[in-house]
Amino acid sequence: MQVSFILLSLAAIGALAFVTARHRAIASVGGDARRLHSLPIYYGLNGSIMALVPALALLVAWMLVQPLFLDGAIRSDLSDSVLPEGSAMGLVVSDVRRVAEGLESGPLAQSFIAGDFADATPEEVGRMLVRGGTALGAPLTRPVLDAAMEYRTTSRTLRWIMGIAVLAVAVIGAAVAIHRSEGSYRARNVVETGMLGLLMVSASIAILTTLGIVMSMLFETANFFSQYPFTRFFFNTTWQPSFSGRGGASELGILPLLWGTLYISLIALIVAVPIGLFSAIYLSEYAGRAFRSVAKPTIEILAGIPTIVYGLFALITVGPLLRDAIASPLGLGNSASSVMTAGLVMGIMLIPFVSSLSDDIINAVPQAMRDGSLGLGATKSETIRMVIVPAALPGIVGAVLLAASRAIGETMIVVLGAGAAARLDLNPFEAMTTVTVKIVSQLTGDTDFNSPETLVAFALGLTLFVITLGLNVLALFIVRKYREQYE
Amino acid sequence: MNDMRHVERTVRVDTTKITARDVQVFYGDTHAIRNVSVDIPDKTVTAFIGPSGCGKSTFLRCLNRMNDTISVARVEGRIEIDGEDIYDRRVDPVQLRAKVGMVFQKPNPFPKSIYDNVAYGPRIHGLARDRADLDGIVEKALRRAALxxxxxxxxxxxxxxxxxxxxxxxxxxxAVATSPEVLLMDEPCSALDPIATDQVENLIHELRENYSVVIVTHSMSQASRVSQKTAYFHLGELVEYGETGQIFTNPQDERTENYITGRIG
Incomplete structure (x- = not known):
């Protein structure tokens, strides 16, 4: 039974349950909806919820468990003797699954069902499958083909059982809800619980996803450190991965990358924080309503520009300009990609973050603070400098740290603006690179996935994650600690 | 209104501190204050009373040009302090506000230390020669505020x-740390409990020794306790102005009488 068919049937049952439960509730009080405990719509919603929620939960659980169960079944079917020499059980199992899928839904499915292959050899079936778009790890053999046929039959049967079970649960749920729909039943409270459940599920999905990301990073990082020493990763000052073919051991020290990341982020913040903060102060304290209504969205457009566009701007305009105007005449280098280029452009990108957040925070400082200061004979700028900015400082610090997190995680501007050469250098007109750029370059290309050169990307990613997490926690801490000073 | 201690009704000093003539205030299209003329004497507590929205706070804010900070507000007419027109183009509103201090309805200390709060004005205006001098100013101001x-x-x-x-x-x-000559108080006790109110009222009595105090209040008993002169505002007009005892015991205008006896407001 197709899943789409099950979902359609569920929708129909849900709709039917809604209408019937609502109707029955109204009928139970003789058509006078005022005598119901809840509004009629709650009885309908209760019917739908009771019909759909358990059925959908069963469907999801079944679809998660079925593949595991089938894999187990294949493994016990295929004894070790049928394994081709030198191949692992996992590969054979996935071949079986692919063959079964090819037979089920590939271009061959129709002729297969018609029994055309009854006499064909496994090799012929294999060739036909490959022509039909199925990728095979090894030439098809008789035991694998048999297992695939078995797999296909079992899976079809299980699908049918699943469909019947799910629909049965839906019908039972709907029947219970409809039976309960009488005037005194508290349908509104049940729907309230249902809403709570929905919100909780949404919240836990976000949290579980984060956990999942961290866990996958942790596993791969642990894998990396089993192949590459911990101390060399953190304390080695050279970054020189050697890819297969070049030979020799890799030098995978994070320090040059970390240095590049922090250097570029620092320049970006030096550009973004004063400009962003001053424009926020101008917009919130001095600008008239008309100017503000134009200027604020305009600044925020900057935040909507994709970073690759900033990268192009760095590559084509800022880089050559800096080289020709400053670096070459001063003898500081003749590279168009430089830390300065990436930092400046990234700073421009961060201006709207700093200014928009700071603007909100400055606006949140109570008017009483301004009145108090002005009433003592302070000028506007004295008021801003001595009262408003100090009062808004925790929020501004939070905004700056958020901007820093963005700067540290930025990739495209760095690739196009600062190049990809890992280097420990103080000269801001030299090309350098960052952690994120190296993660991309280590994971792309034709490399062995199980080598330290590739796995190092996860260690780099985790380090970056820890740094930005630390910054975010610090930002939250500062904001919380000083938040309620003026109240 | 059991507590009608009409203390020290006589105005000791006869010199006029603030003179207002035909003052009009507009908020955009709203005519908030109409034709207000009043003479506020020195070293006296003057109370502005009246129902909400009658313009008493607006008029108070004219006296130190705080209305300048509201972009839609416009003030016409003439207000003089010590014979000097405060809306003259040569007058710096910032300097004026150092001379005319203000206390607001809701306590609004800055998110700074107690010391820095009091030292704020003296620091801005450069009133202290050195740290010891500033310490002295802060202590004096805190003592004067009974704190x-x-x-x-x-x-x-x-x-x-x-x-x-x-x-x-x-x-x-x-506010007193900058040694102002006039102290404006906009409902200074409306957010306080009776004990704190009593302390602030006692303070106002003492401040009268040195300053001309103008207080806006919703509490008629407070007006009668602390002030020597009372002005009654109604719908943006100054209805009646005179000795506090006279306003509370023998009001001339029917609207004042209705308000004071509790028939309206």
């Missing part, structure tokens, strides 16, 4: 950590 005994051991604690009554007295100390 010194309570805070002298924790001057570096946050001003926002004080109780509501203490915060309002801190704001008064902050």
């Amino acid at each position: 010194w005994a309570e805070v002298k051991d924790r001057l570096s604690a946050a001003g926002t950590g004080l109780s509501g009554g203490q915060q309002q007295r801190l704001c008064i100390a902050r």
